[in-house]
Amino acid sequence: MRVNTSHPSAFITLITSCQPRVFSSSGFTNIDLSKPIEEETLPDYLAERYYPVHIGEIYNSRYQVVTKLGFGSSSTVWLCRDLYHKCYITLKVHVRSRRPIPEVEISNYLRTIQDVHGGEKCVRLVHDSFQVQGPHGVHQCLLYQPAGVDISDFMHYLPEGALPEYLLRPAMRIVLVALDYLHQAKVVHTDIQPNNILLGVDDVSILAEMEEDEIPNPVPRKQLQDRIIYTSCSMPLTNGEPVLSDLGEARFSKEKQCGLIMPSVYRAPEVMLGMSWDYKVDIWAAWTLFEQGHLFKNKSLESTSDHAHRFAEMVSLLGPPPLENLVPIPDQSLEGRESQLEGGEKGIFLQFIRKVLRWLPEERPTALELLSDEWLRGSEY
Template sequence: MCTTPRSFPTSGFEVLDPSVPVEEETLPTYHAEKYYPVHIGEVLDNRYQVVAKIGFGVTSTVWLGRDLNESRYVVLKVYVTGTERNHELEVYARINATQTTHLGKTCIRKLLGHFHIDGPHGRHVCLVHQPLGLSLHDYLFFLPGRVMGFESLKACLRQLIATLDFLHTEARVIHTDLQLKNLLLPGNDTYLSRAEEAELDSPTPRKIVDNGDHPRSIHISQIIIPGNGLPLLSDLGECRFLDQDNHGEIMPNPYRAPEVIFKMPWDEKVDIWNVGVLAWDIVSTRCLFQGWNADDIFDDRVHVAEMVALLGPPPQDFVSRSPVGHVFWHENSTWKDLAPIPEDRTLESLGAGLKGDGDMEGLYRFLRKALQWRAEDRPTARELLTDAWLLEGLGLPSKSQEA
């Protein structure tokens, strides 16, 4: 790999219509002045040359870079102004300080460093990450039916749950944001190199925005083909520490655990609930909980009604512990009919259309373990790892042979 900056083309690429929004411009919260105007070929922090754009989001743009000092590829996540990532750095510091032989630690994306960039409208934090491939969310688009088979699902779940066991028991960290976009497949230097060479030989299209004082280019992202292996857990910015009192809003709407919806204190068991919802996302193109009302607005009343249909009514003590339980249920724990409870919404009815290539009943039992109203009724990550369905096919004994 070249260890000196390379010269990238400044012409010869398709120039996109400046009136048509692309990439980060399509986001509802987009403000141009918040984003640092990265351009391909630029050297950041006197060390990292940007060689391709590989992603974007509400809080950042993501770039493939070459570390000129270490002669290796890295991923550069350049955050918008006003977004400090000190908390994420604290989480990584705790993880890195945890001395362990637990294999779960090796399944978390590595943070290689960080620095700051002074842009035309303020300061930007840039995190330097281990380069990886596609997210599981994007990878599923390339699979038949956009879903995984059961054996691949179980392999992913075993690694994820083992990673959570490390986070919960040794690092004392709760992830709180398990979703397909935060599970990244391993990278491959061959494909990373191809992305760089593509920008040299046939540069990706870009949009040129000339607003006078600070002209900028908005590049189109490349798809980085993953290598072989299971996905690694990434995006630790929403993590919380177990040795603190945790309450308040976390998790994307459809993934929220009951204690979060009902404004109760929560702990690491929110991640266990999250595993159940995420597992369904891997084998179905439809999220387990929809939550949308007739006006296409995510509505807690609809969400809770779907949970009641799927899990049955919550235990009375769960309702009484919640400061908002009375909003949804009468004193005798009967539903207030804030939204209709779908009569035909069961795991079995939702799973009827799945192209399962294995034990559907085993999957349902696994999900019912994780999806419990009361956090204390859910297994720990370590206990969930012993599930019979999850271990099936490995030739290993399991502790959970119950139906």
Template sequence: MASSSHSQPIAAASQPPRVFPTSGFQVIDPSDKVEEENLPCYIRDEYYPMRMGEVIGEHYQVVAKLGYGTTSTVWLGRDLRDGKYWTLKVHINTMQYNQERVVYHHLASVTNTDDHPGRQNVRELHGSFTLTTQHGDHEVFVLTPLAMSLMTLQEMQPKRVFQKVLVTSALDQVLVGLDYLHTAEVVHTDLHADNLLISIKDDSILAKVEEGEILAPAARKQDDDRFIYVSRYILGGAGALTICDFGQARIGSEHTGPAMPLPYRAPEVILKMDWGSPVDLWTVGLLAWSLLEPEALFDVYAADSPELNDAHHLAAMTALLGPPPPEFLKRSEETSKYWSEDGTWKGPVPVPTDVSLESLGTVLTGEDKELFLDLLSGLLCWLPEERLIAAQAYSHSWLRGVSEE
């Protein structure tokens, strides 16, 4: 196993590390790929070779694996000084620039948002340290543990949709959190249900996760000097919805260049225009729809052909929103590939016919549906400056308690 510069507990620790089982778990065939190994860009030596029960950062004992991604693995750690649990996000050793850290530090430095209610809906960085191995350094974030994502909870629902009362509660919290971020001049750009996590009110849930790892150790495979563990998921949690993952976030009011996951891209991003915080409100509109309706508004139609994918995406927008206004068309030469100067579609794929937001909406009825579509019309606008800002969307009558018919 690679060595760590912070692998031993210090004298200040008041609790001895627990001994974790070295047997009694499912041994996965070495030829099978496990978790992060399935990522297309996975490189073995870039990831820290964590061992269950290892003490890192001088006083955090790793007690469970919580997840993984393209730039990190995520673990549950218990502070041996006071028994408090933390999420430990261990980054790969080839990250030359950690945008998420920059954003966290920026948010911590902004003083005019100290009393903003949306702070509780945005994840904060509580500390960091570095682990050193023969292959390089791994930056570790210390974060408050959170439970499952809104996407995981949605997948547990009948037909993968929520009741209206849960949708409005989720959107309220997202909008308050976004108002805080935008006040601090941070654009998230990657807002979707998998980056919205439910906070934990009772640490006993975390103690049960640790105990589960003792009594029924996670399945794993051995790859030479390391183990690849199967993650445990924290399925409890009843606290605030928390906006997470700032690796793609931007600081400042105006930006250029690619951003946002393909299905969520705002039109100004697709068309290489300048963009800013209104892109987050575009995704709030898509989020509202996806939480309430079983079918997404915009799918990736031609992932192997970016040009055609953009055309399909913009054609679907044209079908649902109508042609873009002349002012919008003048903002980028890219628009001439898809529309004439008067807004007539000329793209390489046809515009879908006989579709509208009203016809696609299947859940709500009557005035409730009308108000919901009115909210969407204020979020899914061609012109970014015409979109509702977060505080305006929060005050919309559909979110403020109109009863269903």
């Protein structure tokens, strides 16, 4: 599968040579083999799921790996030199899978939209894609415009651990422009979180510096029998405008949908409650994008109790929800459900039932109190 793209040099810094570089095979720190590092520290890590990328390796006859940028449960990420266009580009190597990557399909679709919106510049689309055959299966490789640190990491550098207003306001505008672009295209991101908002790279020379530094100062690594686990290189802070990234969980959505989406800590109430949802789930996560800490203290939603606590937190902050947010309300009444009695007898019976059917246990009468109820006493008195 391929993504048709124009010449990338308009947005990616040029490199000085189209010739492959020779990277150091010595002079680095060897990490203890018994110590888990990088992707090995993930709870579900299985070595055979990951492609064994090597710094200096060339993919698709043109993309040479320069250094490692990061890792996750579904991929590792690398800075590469595009030897054909003489530029830098980011390579994401997915864990093995024969399934098409939805992000490629969505990027293809968005590129076909002819209307100029402006938000297309605020969304990081897949630039190109190809497959590699690994020791244990096929791996999808996606290429992107290089970007800087995510908003979450950026906030850690700030004194208050949150964006000040003068940064928050323009950043929020850019994210909303990006979301408006996606929503008008009938695409729902479904995974809006700080890790998916990246700073742009305005000073392109930092990428060349990262490459040059890898030659005399190769990153520490762990050399295993079948692979090398490299440590990630820290991306310097950049001043570029934010971009919305990672369409890996995005959906085409022309109407409301059902089903579980979003990481639990960012989950909108309609998703948590099993209701239908639409593009407005992307708006729900605005707080956690730019504020210090999570809005809700109860982060897990693994049990019924967790859902109850999260719902209680929502009510405490937002007030009581609309009834339709709890469950669909049937069109019925106690009067309609009672079919055995008529007239006044029915009325006093329903008074009795309404005493019994109270939400709060403390509002329900005792057995002794019910014994004196008018309907229960009947005509004997």
